Amino acid sequence: MIFGEFNSKGELIFEIxxxxxxxxxxxxxxxxxxxxxxxxxxxxxxxxxxGWLREAQRDDMQTARGLAQFNLYQGTMLLGEEEFIIPALGGDELQDILLGVRWLEIKRLVADFLARVLTLG
Structure with a gap:
């Protein structure tokens, strides 16, 4: 399990x-x-x-900014104490590193704004 924090905009931030x-x-x-x-x-x-390996290119994916092209990399990351090899989408001029909702298929998210508790695990 990892603990996160709510930033000033109320976004869910985790250190990985x-x-x-x-x-x-x-x-x-x-x-x-x-x-x-x-x-x-x-x-x-x-x-x-x-040094992540580029495996493919994904064309015309829908984003909040419209259609975009992304590269597909094989990425390795640590979430808490667990290491994962995952497909990572690479785009140009991405401001933030994003964790997507696929994590919620294998991890439980608790986001309690009132208690200021944010966990993923």
Missing amino acids: SLIAADGDMIPVQALLDTGFTDWLAIDNQDALSL
């Missing part, structure tokens, strides 16, 4: 670690986006700097 191809662990803040239906979204430049 991205694992580079050379084994380095990079802690990052990730936003849980319930409108994003995959596992992870990351800027292409960040995915390449991690």
Whole structure:
């Protein structure tokens, strides 16, 4: 289980670690986006700097900003104490690293704004 926090906008923020191809662990803040239906979204430049392998390209995916193209990478990340190898979408000029709702298929989300409790596990 990992603990998160609500930012000033009320967004759900979790600290995860991205694992580079050379084994380095990079802690990052990730936003849980319930409108994003995959596992992870990351800027292409960040995915390449991690040494993640590009597997394919996905054309014309619908986003809040309209249709976009994404690269598909094989990413490795640490969520709490668990390591996951997941498909990661890479896009240009992504401001945030996004966790998608696919995580809710295997992890339980507790978001209690009144008690200021946010967990994923």
